[in-house]
Amino acid sequence: MKKKLGSQSIRFExxxxxxxxxxxxxxxxxxxxxxxxxxxxxADNINNYASWEKCESYMIEWAIRKAVEKDNSTLENVxxxxxxxxLNQLMATHFAMRSxxxxxxxxxxxxxxxxxxxxxxSTLLDGGFAEKIAIAVSxxxxxxxxxxxxxxxxxxxRPPISQWTVTGSGxxxxxAMGEGPRVTTATVGRVIDLGIKDPxxxxxxxxxxxxxTLLCHLNDTGRTPDYYDMIYxxxxxxxxxxxxxxxxxxxxxxxxxNYEDCGCMVYREEQDAHSGASGCASSGIVFASYLYPLLxxxxxxxxxxxxxxxxxxxxxxxxxESIPCIAHAVSIEQ
Amino acid sequence: MQIFVMAFVIGGLxxxxxxxxxxxxxxxxxxxxxxxxxxxxxxxxxxLYQPLVDLAGAGxxxxxxxFGHALVSGTIEEIDKVGFLGVFxxxxxxxxxxxxxxxxxxxxxxxxxxxxx
Numbered sequence: 373m374k375k376k377l378g379s380q381s382i383r384f385e386x387x388x389x390x391x392x393x394x395x396x397x398x399x400x401x402x403x404x405x406x407x408x409x410x411x412x413x414x415a416d417n418i419n420n421y422a423s424w425e426k427c428e429s430y431m432i433e434w435a436i437r438k439a440v441e442k443d444n445s446t447l448e449n450v451x452x453x454x455x456x457x458x459l460n461q462l463m464a465t466h467f468a469m470r471s472x473x474x475x476x477x478x479x480x481x482x483x484x485x486x487x488x489x490x491x492x493x494s495t496l497l498d499g500g501f502a503e504k505i506a507i508a509v510s511x512x513x514x515x516x517x518x519x520x521x522x523x524x525x526x527x528x529x530r531p532p533i534s535q536w537t538v539t540g541s542g543x544x545x546x547x548a549m550g551e552g553p554r555v556t557t558a559t560v561g562r563v564i565d566l567g568i569k570d571p572x573x574x575x576x577x578x579x580x581x582x583x584x585t586l587l588c589h590l591n592d593t594g595r596t597p598d599y600y601d602m603i604y605x606x607x608x609x610x611x612x613x614x615x616x617x618x619x620x621x622x623x624x625x626x627x628x629x630n631y632e633d634c635g636c637m638v639y640r641e642e643q644d645a646h647s648g649a650s651g652c653a654s655s656g657i658v659f660a661s662y663l664y665p666l667l668x669x670x671x672x673x674x675x676x677x678x679x680x681x682x683x684x685x686x687x688x689x690x691x692x693e694s695i696p697c698i699a700h701a702v703s704i705e706q
Numbered sequence: 707m708q709i710f711v712m713a714f715v716i717g718g719l720x721x722x723x724x725x726x727x728x729x730x731x732x733x734x735x736x737x738x739x740x741x742x743x744x745x746x747x748x749x750x751x752x753x754l755y756q757p758l759v760d761l762a763g764a765g766x767x768x769x770x771x772x773f774g775h776a777l778v779s780g781t782i783e784e785i786d787k788v789g790f791l792g793v794f795x796x797x798x799x800x801x802x803x804x805x806x807x808x809x810x811x812x813x814x815x816x817x818x819x820x821x822x823x
Contacts, residue, residue, distance in 0.1 A: 417823075424823045514823055524823070528735050529728060570732055 375498070378592025380560050380585075387554035388497040388505075390667075390704065391547040393660035394438035396431045398513070398539030401657065404639045409661035410540075411438055417514055417539055425463055428512035428541070432457065433468035435543035435660075436508045443504075443545040450474050450545075451502035454489040457510045457652055458482060458537070459519060460686075464510050474506075483578075483607045484561070485509045486542065486655045487679025487700040491558040493546045494702070503548045510541035511651030519686055520571055534572040535609045536645035538638055542656030544664070553667035559589035559701040563683065567694045571684065574695065575612025575635065575647055578680040581697040582608060583619035585678055589701045590625070597627045600703070601672045604663070606655035606680040607635035609648030634658035655679050667704060674705045713765030716758060720769040739770060746774025751782075776801045 377383045395410045402413030412434070414427075421427040432455060440447055453472060456479040457464040469476045481488035489507035496502045514524050516537040522528040546555070564584050568577035582605045590596065597603060597620075605616060613633040620627045637658050638649035659677060666672040679702075684695040724738050733741070749755040755775040758766040766772055780800020784792030798805065 522735070526735070531729070 377557065378588075380562070380588050381592035382491070382495065382558045382560070383593075384494055384498040384554075384556055384558075386498055386548070387556045387705075388494040388546045388548060389550045389552045389554050390664065391545045391550040391552050392439050392443035393542065393544040393664040394435045394442055395542045395657045395661040396434050396438070396540060397653070397657055400513075400536075400643060401538055401540050401638060404643060405637055406658065406662050409665070410657065411661070414539075417512070424512050424515035424518070425459060426467070428457060428459070428464035428510050428515055428539075429467040431512070431539075431541035432464055432508050432510035432543075433472060435510070435541040436468070436472060436506050439506060439508070439543040439545050439660075443547070445504065445545065447472060447474055449504050450506045451504055452477060452493070452496065453506045453508070454479055454493050455506075455508040455510075455543075456480050456485040456489065458516050464512070464515070465508075481679065481698060481700065482681030482683050483511075483650060483652050483654060484679035484681030484698055484700050485652045486659060487558075487606065487677055487702050488681075490544070490546070490555060490677075490702045491560065491700055494555040494558060497546055497548050505546045506543060507546060508541060508543035509652035509656040511537050511539070511653040511656075513537045513539045513651075516651060520689070530646060531572050532646050533576075533611055535575055535607065535635060535647045535650035536639060536643075537651040538607075538649045538653040538657060540653040540657045542653060542658075542660035544660055553664070553704050553706050555702050556705045557589075557593055557703045559585055559592060561585040561588075561699040561701070563696045563698050565694050565696040569689075569692060569694045571682075571689050571695070573611075574650060574682045575607070575609035576615055577612075577695045578682050578697040578699065579608055579612040579615035580619060581699040582612075582678050582680045583616050583623075585699040585701050586616070586620065586627070586676075587623055587625070589676065589678075589703075593703075597625060597630060600630060600674045600676045603627060603631045603676045603678070604655070604658070605631075605633045605635075605678045605699070607648070607650040608633045608680055609635045609646075609650065611647055612680075613648075637662070667706060670706055672706075674703065676701055676703045709763050712762040715765070716762035717765035717769055720766070720771060724770075742770035743774040743777075746771025747778040748774070750775040750778040755779075773801065773804065776804070
């Protein structure tokens with residue numbers, strides 16, 4: 373059977389099962405809206421390591437080990453690890469992989485990496501190339517600020533439109549067999565760049581990519597937004613979320629009833645995160661800690677998770693290039 | 707008493723301009739820093755900054771444009787004294803105290819503390 377669906381989508385013939393998830397976060401996330409849902413909240417952002425980057429590496433390794441443990445499995449049973457983070461050359465992920473010692477494919481989709489890894493992992497499973505795959509993403513506020521904007525020690529003021537990079541890591545185990553919600557379809561996004569150059573306004577920069585992928589997903593699958601209990605984007609924040617609603621409205625599709633952005637689900641208003649959360653771990657921790665249990669219990673039956681990534685680099689920013697953006701969608705159903 | 711009030715008002719106004727530049731434009735703090743030092747230098751060269759220092763004292767000499775003013779006025783003074791060579795020696799002579807203070811305090815802190823993160 374042909375598994376390609378429409379122009380950019382995939383329908384999995386044997387939908388892979390998400391059999392467990394795990395999350396680890398920093399203290400700020402631990403005091404946020406999802407405070408009660410995380411597996412582990414670190415006491416501070418560095419956890420006795422010498423650098424933010426080492427701490428991030430620790431988080432992604434911890435999350436993968438915990439997800440395997442919650443799956444009642446062992447690392448030896450994991451055929452591949454698909455993971456990524458925000459740092460140059462996937463520093464956090466690559467250093468964590470040294471001790472995990474499993475076949476590994478590094479993915480860079482910026483903040484879309486969770487959806488990207490779920491999409492590729494599901495494809496490997498459905499193709500019969502694996503029985504069990506671990507996916508993981510991480511981001512770290514201070515490490516990301518240092519790389520993409522200014523070192524936090526400089527105390528630079530953040531504009532109100534900016535978002536707060538989540539410190540944390542989320543991991544999930546995808547299995548060919550077992551119990552749990554299934555990844556049923558996926559839509560691979562295309563790079564969209566409408567010319568925004570300011571690395572502080574990534575949510576609005578990514579919104580057109582999210583709307584493009586959502587529209588394409590609906591066209592390819594012949595579904596309407598109300599097919600899903602909820603549609604989630606990864607980290608568009610308050611401004612970007614509204615933009616997606618507006619952009620979809622322009623196409624004559626109303627998503628305002630069942631659409632939310634993971635970036636709006638992490639921090640409380642008084643935590644001064646401004647426009648919301650961002651980073652690989654934004655969708656990573658929201659899915660792994662909050663959405664997955666809801667799907668497992670049946671409180672959510674069908675969701676569409678759209679990972680959104682801004683693919684600029686520190687070099688491209690310094691050369692005054694605009695921000696290319698991407699969004700990948702996976703539908704997860706009970 | 708007058709000088710304290712003027713220092714507060716002028717120094718405060720300079721900071722308000724910096725804050726507005728960061729809030730209303732896409733300039734980063736680094737842009738504002740360079741802009742202010744250069745602006746202080748230009749105003750000083752035109753003879754407009756010294757009256758501000760006379761009026762507000764530290765309120766005008768401590769903020770960033772004050773550094774630009776020190777560089778330019780030091781250069782002009784030195785040129786008057788030693789001629790063309792002053793172009794190269796004047797700026798750093800006039801600002802030596804500030805620059806060496808930054809070096810000495812920076813060095814001391816680096817000896818006393820380890821960076822974290």
